[in-house]
Amino acid sequence: xxxxxxxxxxxxxxxxxxxxxxxxxxxxxxxxxxxxxxxxxxxxxxxxxxxxxxxxxxxxxxxxxxxxxxxxxxxxxxxxxxxxxxxxxxxxxxxxxxxxxxxxxxxxxxxxxxxxxxxxxxxxxxxxxxxxxxxxxxxxxxxxxxxxxxxxxxxxxxxxxxxxxxxxxxxxxxxxxxxxxxxxxxxxxxxxxxxxxxxxxxxxxxxxxxxxxxxxxxxxxxxxxxxxxxxxxxxxxxxxxxxxxxxxxxxxxxxxxxxxxxxxxxxxxxxxxxxxxxxxxxxxxxxxxxxxxxxxxxxxxxxxxxxxxxxxxxxxxxxxxxxxxxxxxxxxxxxxxxxxxxxxxxxxxxxxxxxxxxxxxxxxxxxxxxxxxxxxxxxxxxxxxxxxxxxxxxxxxxxxx
Numbered sequence: 001x002x003x004x005x006x007x008x009x010x011x012x013x014x015x016x017x018x019x020x021x022x023x024x025x026x027x028x029x030x031x032x033x034x035x036x037x038x039x040x041x042x043x044x045x046x047x048x049x050x051x052x053x054x055x056x057x058x059x060x061x062x063x064x065x066x067x068x069x070x071x072x073x074x075x076x077x078x079x080x081x082x083x084x085x086x087x088x089x090x091x092x093x094x095x096x097x098x099x100x101x102x103x104x105x106x107x108x109x110x111x112x113x114x115x116x117x118x119x120x121x122x123x124x125x126x127x128x129x130x131x132x133x134x135x136x137x138x139x140x141x142x143x144x145x146x147x148x149x150x151x152x153x154x155x156x157x158x159x160x161x162x163x164x165x166x167x168x169x170x171x172x173x174x175x176x177x178x179x180x181x182x183x184x185x186x187x188x189x190x191x192x193x194x195x196x197x198x199x200x201x202x203x204x205x206x207x208x209x210x211x212x213x214x215x216x217x218x219x220x221x222x223x224x225x226x227x228x229x230x231x232x233x234x235x236x237x238x239x240x241x242x243x244x245x246x247x248x249x250x251x252x253x254x255x256x257x258x259x260x261x262x263x264x265x266x267x268x269x270x271x272x273x274x275x276x277x278x279x280x281x282x283x284x285x286x287x288x289x290x291x292x293x294x295x296x297x298x299x300x301x302x303x304x305x306x307x308x309x310x311x312x313x314x315x316x317x318x319x320x321x322x323x324x325x326x327x328x329x330x331x332x333x334x335x336x337x338x339x340x341x342x343x344x345x346x347x348x349x350x351x352x353x354x355x356x357x358x359x360x361x362x363x364x365x366x367x368x369x370x371x372x373x374x375x376x377x378x379x380x381x382x383x384x385x386x387x388x389x390x391x392x393x394x395x396x397x398x399x400x401x
Contacts, residue, residue: 001026001027001028001029001385001386002025002026002027002028002032002044002045003025003026003044003045003046003047003387004023004024004025004026004035004040004041004044004045004046004047005023005024005026005046005047005049005054005361005363005382006023006024006037006040006046006047006048006049007023007037007048007049007050007051008023008024008049008051008052008053008054008363009051009052009053009054009367010022010024010034010053010054010353011053011054011055011056011353011368011369012034012352012353012354013352013353013354014340014352015332016055016332016335016336016339016340016369018053018367018369021036021037022034022035022036022037023035023036023037023040023046024054024353024359024361025041025044026359026382026385027385028385029358029359029384029385029386030356030357030358030359030385031353031354031355031356031357031358031359032355033355034353034355047380047387049363049379049380050379052363052364052365052379052380053363053364053365053366053367053368053374054353054361054362054363054364055335055339055353055361055362055363055364055368055375056339056340056343056350056351056352056353056360056361056362057100057101057102057103057129057339057350057360057361057362057381057382057383058099058100058101058102058103058317058338058339058362058375059101059102059103059104059105059302059303059338059339059342059343059346059350059351060096060101060103060104060105060303060304060305060307060317060320060338061104061105061234061257061302061303061304061342061345061346062105062107062215062236062257062259062304062305062306062307063104063105063106063107063304063305063306063307063308063314064106064107064108064109064114064306064307064308064309065088065089065092065093065104065106065109065113065114065117065131065307065308065314066085066086066088066089066092066109066110066113066114066308067307067308067309068088068308069307069308069309069310069311069312069313069314069316070310070311071269071271071272071273071310071311072272072273072310073308073309073310074147074182077110077147078147082110082111082113085110085111085113086113086116086117089109089113089114089117090117090120090126090128092307092308092314093117093121093126093127093128093129093131094127094128095313095314095315096128096129096314096315097127097128097129097381097383097388098315098381099314099315099317099318099376099378100362100375100378100381101129101315101317102129102130102350102360102361102362102381102382102383103129103130103131103132103342103346103348103350103351103360104129104130104131104132104307105131105132105133105172105215105304105346106118106131106132106133106134107133107134107137107172107174107215107236108134108136108137108145108148108174109133109134109135109136109148110147110148111136111148112135112136112168113135114131114133114134114135115133115135115168115169115170117131117133118131118132118133118169118171119169127383127388129360129383130350130358130360130383130384132171132172132346133170133171133172134165134170134171134172134173134174134215135165135168135169135170136148136149136150136165137149137150137174137175137176137217138150138152138158138161138162138165138173138174138175138176138195138203139151139152139175139176139194139195140152140153140176140194140195140199141153143176143179143194143195144176144178144179144180144194144217145176145180145217149176150164150165152195152199152203153199154199155198155199155202157199158195158199158200158202158203159202159203159206161203162202162203162206162207163206166206166207166210166212170212171212172212172213172214172215173203173207173212173213173214173215174214174215174216174217175195175200175203175214175215175216175217175227175232176194176195176216176217177193177194177195177200177216177217177218177223177224177226177227177232178190178191178192178193178194178217178218178219178220178222178223178224179191179192179194179219179220180217180219180237181219181263181266181276181279181280181283182266182273182276182280182309182310189220189279190219190220190239190279190283191219191220191221191222191240192220192223193220193222193223193226194223195223195226196226197226197229197230200214200216200226200227200230200231200232201229201230201231203230204230204231204232205231208231213233213234213346213347214231214232214233214234215232215233215234215236215257216232216234216235216236217236217237218232218235218236218237218238219237219238219239219240219283220239220240221240221242221245224238224240224241224245225245225248227254228245228248228249228252228254229248231252232254233254233255233345234254234255234256234257234302234345235249235254235255235256235257236257236259236304237257237258237259237263237287238256238257238258238290239263239283239286239287239290240283240286240290241256241290241294242290246294246297246299249299250297250298250299253300254299255299255300255301255302255341255344255345256294256299256300256301256302257301257302257303257304257345258287258290258291258301258304258324259304259305259306259320260287260288260291260320260323260324260327261305261306261312261316261319261320261322261323262305262306262309262310262311262312262316263280263283263284263287264284264323265309265310265311265312266280266309266310266311267280267281267284269310269311272310272311273310276310288327291324291327291328292327292328295327295328295333300341300344300345301337301341302337302338302341302342302345303317303320303321303324303337303338303341303342304317304320305317305319305320317338318372318375318376320338321334321335321337321338321372321375322372322373324337325372331368331369331370331371331372332369334372335368335369335372335375339351339352340352343357358384358385359382359384359385360382360383360384361380361381361382362375362378362380362381362382363378363379363380363381363382364377364378364379365377365379
């Protein structure tokens, strides 16, 4: 399939530079060329962008597609059963596309549901964003988020666990290096280190040998330290980062996915389970301080919403960006966390409008660099080089050009 998107302003390259007078030639799912408007090919279909702003599709680096974003998603999943959870995951993938989220990284799903959805999307059985999924997480026995864990204890079990997930089709490996806020009702603390340094080293070495990256749920300091030393690729959450840890991340090229919005929700929303709310209240200001202190350090920061978690919808990537902007009022740098930076963290050619990159794009009526809320006024979504949907008079029209 080949077509041109013309009459647009491009947010081009690593700096999301606004460029006029250029058109995008898309072929075989990729951005084939960027050409002057005066040189449009005569034989190729042209889509008129009506002067809108063409941006990279958004990337959410931390989601749980099978969760419902209610006050207590674990309770929902315990009552509705596997088939309904699978249907919910498929439905949530449509929500991502409707909000311009064209790539997601799912790092935790019961019974490897996200792996099955990812395969269904790749085979063309269902529509959805590009999905990079871990399936089950690697956790110590009785550790964080046991409901979707593959328990591993010791180096031999760690090796077997990572190999199992690779065999099932995982494209990223998720480990739990600390306790969490929401997971187990009793016996779990955010400061507790869980998987050991040695266990994580085995997991990282084996994942990297097969070309997969490792994401670490890490809130408390000791667990963060273990994960960085072990060689994980991303620290998820990272509330208790400090100068020493950030310097180590810079040295080892470890990226950070802070997930700010979800903890603010857990700390403030009525009806959240009390055990989770109490823990979140204690650390949300620590989280904010870390983000404000280290945003401009030499580490790559990516946006992840923890979508599906308590009071965190499947369009919450936008809320995550707004939360970042409240702390760091720089629209371009914040938007880069969900586009340019996110693509670099994944190690895929996504997140930029650039020759040779995947044609995952959103057409916006207004410039998001002037106001991030302009991300909500989507006129068209292109996924894998196909125009999947257009908005006309605020009505969504599903198409397959």
